[in-house]
Amino acid sequence: MEILDIGDVAERTGVAVSTLRYYDEIGLIASVGRRGLRRQFGPEAVWQIALIALGKKAGFSLDEIAGMFRANGTVDLPRPVLHGRADEIDRQIRDLTVLRDALRHVAECPAPSHLECPRFRKLLRVAGRRGKA
Amino acid sequence: MEILDIGDVAERTGVAVSTLRYYDEIGLIASVGRRGLRRQFGPEAVWQIALIALGKKAGFSLDEIAGMFRANGTVDLPRPVLHGRADEIDRQIRDLTVLRDALRHVAECPAPSHLECPRFRKLLRVAGRRGKA
DNA sequence: CTGCCACTTAAAGTCAACTTGAGGTCAAGC
DNA sequence: GCTTGACCTCAAGTTGACTTTAAGTGGCAG
Structure with a gap:
């Protein structure tokens, strides 16, 4: 084995x-x-x-x-690079959180159009900020 | 405007x-x-x-x-579907967290090979479980 | 009214990440 | 010793998400 x-x-x-x-x-x-x-x-x-x-x-x-990660499974990149990658992933996690919240909100919010709901608009504003960055 | x-x-x-x-x-x-x-x-x-x-x-x-999301920006999907999507994103957030932690660990851990470090192996086990699901 | 320029379409091209296909190899079981 | 089946190589095909190209259109400034 x-x-x-x-x-x-x-x-x-x-x-x-x-x-x-x-x-x-x-x-x-x-x-x-x-x-x-x-x-x-x-x-x-x-x-x-x-x-x-x-x-x-x-x-x-x-x-x-x-x-x-290298082909042999080990890693020998400089620490700052690795931390940079980790930070990138952190940003992605925050983006995903926005998306998830937007989705959950949409599933629950009773507003006729979500574009009129202040909570939804706030989520979108966050999305917009991330998009432009 | x-x-x-x-x-x-x-x-x-x-x-x-x-x-x-x-x-x-x-x-x-x-x-x-x-x-x-x-x-x-x-x-x-x-x-x-x-x-x-x-x-x-x-x-x-x-x-x-x-x-x-629909083309017109509104959403009219059944709630369970939306919650399903949100759950999917939640899983992805957890996956990303594993990846980020693996990266951060690798950046800090002094073990000669990361495959020998118990903490890293644990992270990989989690990755493995997700992969198979 | 003329020219400019940001737009238009349709079709072809590009890139990543694979998958498929044709034809070939080899170790193991019968 | 022969077949089988999982592997091999190399080339071509596929899919998703666009971008590019060629030829054309139309509103607006001068």
Whole structure:
């Protein structure tokens, strides 16, 4: 259970084999070797891929993700860069919170048009400010 | 200042004219009319587009965003659907929090390899759980 | 009335992130 | 030893979200 075939990795992560090959191709993940032609991965690949999926879901491009974590799963970026990324994510969390609140509000507010509701307008103002920045 | 040319909307929102035309084409926004050939928008378009930008930044597709807000800026989806969307965003916020914490941890943790650090492994476990769901 | 310029359309092009397809390889089970 | 099936490569195709291009239109300043 130390070394995994690409198919095993696919099964454990829920990521398609073709996608894993693609990630390997672009250097986002790295196989530990080959058995014949077959790529073999160490068990840490599963964690790496989970992180990649997380980053993707967070709206980061594969390039940006590659900039956060190395193919071997380690990170050796300067701290300020990492903190910068974290701050970026924090901003995104705040944006999402606005969106979520807007949605929840819309689900509950009895105003005839939401554009007339002061609470909704306030949410939109926040959205506008973020948009322009 | 009631009615805006597409160029004015572009300027106020920071979104390219071609993009606005594209949004119009796919029914994501709606012009209130034309002056000659020129599309005209009401001032609410600015808020709508801010919301679209917000949703995009949050990683939603234009289709998904279209499913949240109508072209005219109002919403008339059933409440459970809206709450479902909000819950989805909540999950995403939690995911982002994991990613942010992982990043911040990596920036600070002195462990030789992060894969050996128990705190990091715990973060990854959370990531793994989310990935499979 | 003329020219300008921001707009118009339709179609084609671009980019990221994959997926699909055709044809090939190899280790394992029968 | 032969088949099977999961893998391989390389190229081409797909999708979403736009942007670009070419050719045209029309309101307004001079």
